[in-house]
Amino acid sequence: MAYDHLEIEGRWQRYWEDHQTFRALRRAGRPKLYALDMFPYPSGHGLHVGHPEGYTATDIVARYRRMCGWDVLHPMGWDAFGLPAEQHAIQTGTHPASTTASNVATFRRQLRMLGFSYDWSREIDTTDPGYMKWTQWIFLKLFAKGLAFQAEVPVNWCPALGTVLANEEVIDGKSERGGHPVVRQPLRQWQLRITAYADRLAADLDGLDWPETKAKQREWIGRSEGAEVDFRLEGRSESLRVYTTRPDTLFGATYMVIAPDHPLTVTIATPEQRPAVEAYVAAARSKSDLERTACREKTGVFTGARAVNPVNGEPIPVFTADYVLGSYGTGAIMAVPAHDERDFEFATRFGLPIVEVVSPDGALHGPLANAFTEPGIAVQSGQFTGQTTAEMKGDITAWLAAKGLGEAKVNYKLRDWVFSRQRYWGEPIPIYFPVRTAGDPRGGDPYEIDYSRPIAVDQSELPLRLPDLEDYKPGGDPAGPLAKALEWRFFQKDGAWYARETNTMPQWAGSCWYYLRYLDPRNDTAIFDPAAYDEWMPVDLYVGGAEHAVLHLLYARFWHKVLFDIGVVKHPEPFQKLVHQGMILGDPQLIAYQKADGSWVSSDRVTTGAGDEDYVEAGTGVPVTAVRVGDDAVEKKAGGLRLKVDGETRVQSVAFKMSKARGNVVNPDDVVREYGADSLRVYEMFMGPLEQVKPWQTAGLKGVRRFLDRVHTVARRPLSDTPPDPTTQKLLHKTLKKVSEDIEHLRFNTAIAAMMELVNHLASLEAPPRQGIEWLVLMLAPFAPHLAEELWSSGDAAGGGLARPPSIADVAWPAYDPSLVVDEVVEIGVQVNGKVRGRALLARDASEAEAREGALADENVRRFLEGKSIRKLVYVPGRILNLIVG
């Protein structure tokens, strides 16, 4: 019978709150669990069904461990700085803090409505001055260690909009909004020297229980080993240094390329070539990274300069081309067209010589059709000819070093982290600069800021709060909106004027260390009490989206390591075990394909055409369009779904990403109102493995609700106080074992399936045994906590219901009897020549002879043995019996 989920769930949420049921307490001698969710950005759209997926997973583990007697820290907070609130402010004039506060209120309500066992007394908000204070404190530590520094970095500056734009906001060199020109302009930016930690960030991944994310981080860090080599420039005193991972191909270097933004590019150009070089450099500067990589055709110009190949004294031309990046390696390369695809392409285009120096077989192959990039045997390489690639790499590097021409070098793709934003809604960077002025800069008198002398705000002055602004629009000053807050920006100290930094921190800042603040969230005198750290760290389980696999998780690890180095934290890594929940797609839709003349094409005969959204009929290439059809237009026929109109045309069932445009967004508020929070929780866990991408299916949600109703019905029947019958007893212990182990391995879908089987069995009994219902309700408690509390505490001791005192969250998880989870008698399959021909009921540890006897009792098995002799017998007790006959 359906229960009143709204009444029950609201009541128990109030109970937990009133009784502080989930206050995190640390008691001596108990194991602990720190279960952490990636805290959300409180957007104006409210909670998405994707959020509760990961949150339910950690909540089940947290509640389970509590019941096992562990001390649990399971907190929640808000990553509340960010662009949308600022955009909203620009459009409406509402202060971002008030937008944020109301968004947070919505998120908090929605999360409470789902019954998560968070310790709400530890709630944090990255925009709260009490939190921001410590974000700024960490920045000052970075600054003091020389890890936060200023540099000129090219950015997308749009003078008309008066703002810096992100790469994706720039299209064809114009602003996405308004189509104003955008220039790449160097701007003073704060950077964090994450590259100083590149090695440790890569190496320490080894010990972590993380998924494929580790590979992504390694790739992002991009460690490579090679050599730097100096090339003398003809007629100049400087030489050009290059980085290469293939020093063994040095004999094949037939030209060089210097990045357009390399400091020497224009300098080394000959007078005849200089105008062309300058034009190319200017054009390259105005291109964004996106544009540069979108256009694959190699371009470049000859600088007129020539360098000398140090191994053979050959003069080789120096080009500038934008396929070489100024920011990687030395910003210049030796080009070996025979053994590098990019150089091959460029050389072909510009008619440059291609010299083979590595051969797969040691022989020469004449003109190459493609670059050979594999390792091989050196050819045409002087004294190194005949060496393998690996040998020659080592030898030639040593040779270069001995001659003073180069050295071994490790390089990283990882760049230093541009840490400043020209935005309002972020943490102010707690730095100020000396100002030269004759009057009062706040009153408009001329001034000059000396950015070369940054001064740290004194720790006692933290938090440095944001000033209120009347207008949050970027004001045409690359320094950002804060530059307009003159009263805030300028101040006098000991008679001298100073100006605050007007850039703010990026959104990543607050999330870099939030897991540490949960330990001691209201501490005003320290980032946290070291005792609190010892109680709970490290994080035992961290669940969140894979979209943060690189940036957030890498930045957080970086800050953690810095804090480790200055003795603030005691573990080199913050997150021991990491899991990414899979995305939830929309309800699948039925798609049929139709030609322009209205005729249908079976979905298995349709392939994608030129574009992503173009479909064509396989073979003919006739374009077809995808049409959404209703459930009632389709019937199930042999081997698939077919259109009813002709009974022939195959139809496809496709799940798309949830989006407003498709109209397939599921709102948790609606689900909770109609089916209840427990249904949503259990359904999201039942959909499939946590890490997997899964389509939402409202019908499946209904099935889960049906299961919960069934639990409710069975539990409210008159209970029997006699011990369970042996079958029930066995099933109880087996189910408990499976549910316990499945929770520990985050296999929630199969745990739920096991509970469904148990309920189906208990429902078949005349009067379910009390112990059975008790265990069922206990097992269900981490998954569907509201219903479990209700069933645990309601009823009367005389007959129906368990009538036990709340809260079930504090009741000990039962223990199963290992002797009751193994079957004495098992049914095994009997195979003849590997095909199942019958079954045999056997004792678990039956001997081979007994098994053979049991198998021969089966009539069908005997039929297949007729006239043949058993040549071999494979018997795995409890599993299989295979008779090989001939």
Added chain:
RNA sequence: GGCGGAGUGGCGGAAUGGCAGACGCGGCGGACUCAAAAUCCGCUGCCCGCAAGGGCGUGUCGGUUCGAGUCCGACCUUCGCUACCA
């Protein structure tokens, strides 16, 4: 192009190298009902067969094994990430 997942009924999915398809959805049949909904019970991979039973089945091809969804090799499809990093 590179890296990493994933391909199992009509759908979501389950299976320490050992009876493929648990559990749920959907579908079909039945009970209850004046009727419907809800609920309960049964059946449900495909093909042949009245049935007993048989054949075929985990993307494709090959291999290892008494035995392969699972292990190995090649390929196809698909999703995600990444993309001139020398």
